[in-house]
Amino acid sequence: MNQNLPYILCIDDDPQVLRALVRDLKSQYREQYRIISTTVISEALESLLELRNKGEIVAMFISDQRMPEMEGVDFLERAMEYYPDARRVLLTAYSDTDAAIKAINSVQLDYYLVKPWSPPEERLYPVLDDLLGNWQSVYRPDFRGIKVVGYQFSPKSHSVKDFLAGNLIPYQWLDVQSSEEAGKLMSLNNLSQKDVPLVFFEDGTFLSNPSIIDIAHKVGLNPQVKLDVYDVVIIGAGPAGLAAGVYGASEGLKTLLIERRAPGGQAGTSSRIENYLGFPSGLSGSELTRRAIAQATRLGTEFITPQSVKDIKQKDGYKKVILEDGTEINTRAVIITTGVDYRQLETKGVPDFTGAGVYYGAAMTEASACTGMEVYIVGGGNSAGQAAMYLSKFAKNVHIIIRREDLSSTMSAYLIEQISGVANITLHPKTEIAEAKGSDRLGQLILCNIDTKEQQEVHADALYIFIGAKPFTDWIALDIIKDEKGFIKTGGDLHNCEAFKRIWKQDRDPYLLETSCPGIFAAGDVRAQAMNRVAAAVGEGSMAISFVHKYLSEVK
Ligand SMILES: Cc1cc2nc3c(=O)[nH]c(=O)nc-3n(C[C@H](O)[C@H](O)[C@H](O)COP(=O)(O)OP(=O)(O)OC[C@H]3O[C@@H](n4cnc5c(N)ncnc54)[C@H](O)[C@@H]3O)c2cc1C
Helix, strand or coil: CCCCCCEEEEECCCHHHHHHHHHHHHHHHCCCCEEEEECCHHHHHHHHHHHHHHCCCEEEEEEECCCCCCCHHHHHHHHHHHCCCCEEEEEECHHHHHHHHHHHHHCCCCEEEECCCCCHHHHCHHHHHHHHHHHHHHCCCCCCCEEEEECCCCHHHHHHHHHHHHCCCCEEEEECCCCHHHHHHHHHCCCCHHHCCEEECCCCCEEECCCHHHHHHHCCCCCCCCCCEEEEEEECCCHHHHHHHHHHHHCCCCEEEECCCCCCHHHHCCCCECCCCCCCCCECHHHHHHHHHHHHHHHCCEEECCCCEEEEEEECCEEEEEECCCCEEEEEEEEECCCEEECCCCCCCCHHHECCCEEECCCHHHHHHHCCCEEEEECCCHHHHHHHHHHCCCCCEEEEECCCCCCCCCCCHHHHHHHHCCCCEEEECCEEEEEEEECCCEEEEEEEECCCCCEEEEECCEEEECCCEEECCCCCCCCCCECCCCCECCHHHHHHCHHHHHHCCCCCCCCCCECCCCCEEECHHHECCCCCCHHHHHHHHHHHHHHHHHHHHHHC
């Protein structure tokens, strides 16, 4: 049966009549409609709620008038709350025709059908054909899939959208304040504003105020660890981790990739990567991620997401990777590819609006919400430049705030040229943000000129922050040597560290991407001296696997 066909719902408390009706309907309409039926009104109403939550469509109700639980007219009135556009047909005995005529006005009845209706070719199908044809002409298919109901400027709603988008799960965003459908779904399910964000799933169920892990379980992410011991566990599924996953699995290693948020890392948030080899017209970060996940999965890499690694321990030559939920995973080697995150802007007011107008990184999920708005970007690197180009397609104006005099020392020439050609992007050099203000969301920024100290209050709907990079390494407790900023030192670089001689007890030197703990490697942006490029991260992730092979051959 085609799962996308609209429904015809029939109800009659007499099972014999109902069977006859369903038989006649199926013989004529089964190719275009799904026919469902019940003898019990409460069951029908329950089904309607479930169908509505799933985003299914009902084209027509056919209801008996005289039923013990409720009259047909009253049922049709209730049914209208769920599907106001569905056609409504009342089945009546001859003696009930008065009630049916009254119902034409009260429930905008489309037709009343006097029982019996045989032969259907003459007394049933012509009428229903006409009503269904009429319904088809006004019916517009609804979005099918996950629906997220929430407030545009709620941090919790933002993190739900961010998670779904980052994991390439399509969803429809319904703003509580402006979407009729949001209001309808809430009232049908007796939900109030304290229950948002709400996530409605395709199976008709919903979660109220869910955690990301709850959503992940529901959409089939976050599977259980399958093996007792892996050859290599990779921590972080940015370009470096994904490349390590592809090479590890393709070279026969039992490979597990763990990601805290959504695969793709920083690159996954990029609107356009112009310089990745083999894509002459560029590609978006989400497209690169989609391809990489498909490739790694096809080759046999297992994924666990969303789960953070909170510790690595060594035991009897094995490594134990400990997840945030306490799960322990045994592995023979580890590759740390946890990349970097943006530094937090601690300026007065900014932390208060994070997720409510203030966003770190690209936050492409919120881009369309910037339509016609005044958007500010802090930072002068390539990521800030790409975000400015992308947001300029939606926003009324995009303002780039930088402390330097110009962008020449921080941004690629091609991006500077692109930005200067866009009329609604303005650069504010020698400027910093002194304060963020607003009520329940960001409303204004106070800008300060670094030289003159002159301050100016501007209206700001959104602020995107792209300042400095901080490696995701605070969680590492093992003897893994890091530089003063927290980036992991590897290979020959370790010889310059005082602690190295004390920690390293092997007869050989550490491999190029090996940390001060044998069998634990680091690749990509998290590594000290990294190149901070997608291609470099991919290269290092792939290289790390060849060192894993060397290490595993030693410890066999
Ligand atoms: C907006 C933007 C645009 C960019 N554009 C370009 C470009 O055009 N060209 C280019 O070459 N480079 C570009 N870059 C840089 C490039 O994206 C990075 O150099 C690259 O993503 C680094 O890859 P990585 O795998 O080392 O780390 P990341 O991409 O930072 O990935 C690290 C991953 O590890 C996860 N993680 C962190 N801690 C944990 C933990 N404890 N447990 C589990 N998972 C964890 C993170 O969630 C993340 O997904 C851009 C960067 C940004 C932000």
